[in-house]
Amino acid sequence: MTCLDHIKAHTYHGRKGPVSNAFRYAIDYVLIDLAADVSRPTLFSRNQFNLMSLFDSDHGGAPKAGRGLAWARDVLKSQNLPGQEQILLLAQPRSLGHVFNPVSFWLCMDAQDTLRVVIAEVSNTFGQRHSYLCHKDDLSPITAKDIVRAQKIFHVSPFQPIDGDYTFQFDIRAEHIGISIEYSRAGGGLIATLVGPRQPLSNASILSGFLRRPLGSHRVLALIHWQAIKLWLRRARFRSCPEAPQSDISR
Structure with missing residues (x-):
């Protein structure tokens, strides 16, 4: 697989x-x-400020204090x-130093480039994070047709309770990324998708993404809060944020 890709994706959220x-x-991700040790375009940096960058401390552990790849390796080993x-990281990059990732994914592959495990790293707007360990019961390869389940135990939206279950589907190909997360509970739920083509990250693709969405993840946060205002105006029930789970990862 290519070591550094740009996914010009679209995300959809539908509340039931x-x-x-x-x-x-539309949203930008990098894989x-x-x-x-890959050659990077000049407008992208690892652990340094740039127009687009990715910091190890943004992933794998507590927000802003992550251990990056070492954390993911420790999870699989333990x-x-x-x-x-x-292990590939699919995440929104920093834009001019700022980022907010509602969900990032550690894609864990075997020697044949076959997807075996996914760690879905979920962050909320209250500064908390929890990760869901996704794999099949028999640990066989995960294909686009497979459904992987997890119990919801982490507060994401103040307009959804902490109960119910997630079902994940992962369609990871050399030319395409497709991820679906469906949350189901009594009386409601939602479906969220992330879909987009893969292309090598380049200065041209970085500039194109920045010109289309110059606010980067500031725009993501604004859209999240705008949707929250719309739900509040429609009198959706609001729930206060509880403490995060003691364990930072669950199945």
């Missing part, structure tokens, strides 16, 4: 239940092998899981 809501917007041969 008595108070419905849906939105779709990177943090263990590889659980005796496959996929330790190559």
Whole structure:
């Protein structure tokens, strides 16, 4: 697989239940092998300020204090899981030093470039983070048709309770990324998708993305809060944020 890709993606969120809501917007992700020494375009930096950058401390552990790839490797090793041969991080990059990742994904591959495990790293706007360990019960390869389940235990939206279940689907190809997360609970739920083509990250693609979306993740946060205002105006029930789970990862 290519070590450093740019995914010009679209994300869709559709809320189900008595108070419905849906939105779709464009978003930039990068897919990177943090263990590889790859040639990078001049407008992208690792652990340094740039027009587009990615900091190890933004991922793998507590927000702003992450351990990056070392954390992901420790998770797989402690659980005796496959996929330790190559671990790719799919995440929104920093734009002019700022980032907010509602969800990032550690894609854990075997020696045949086959997806075996995914760590879905979820952050909320209250400064908390929790990760869901996604794999099949028999630890066989994850294909686009497979459904992987996890129990929801982390507060994401103040307009959704902490109960119910997630179902994940991962369609990871050399030319395309497609991820679906469906949250189901009694009386409601939502579906969220992330879909987009893969292309090598270049100065041209970085500039193109910046010109289309110059506010970067500031725009993402603004859109999240705008959707929250719309739900509040529709009288969706608001729930206060509880403490995060004691463990930073669950199945």
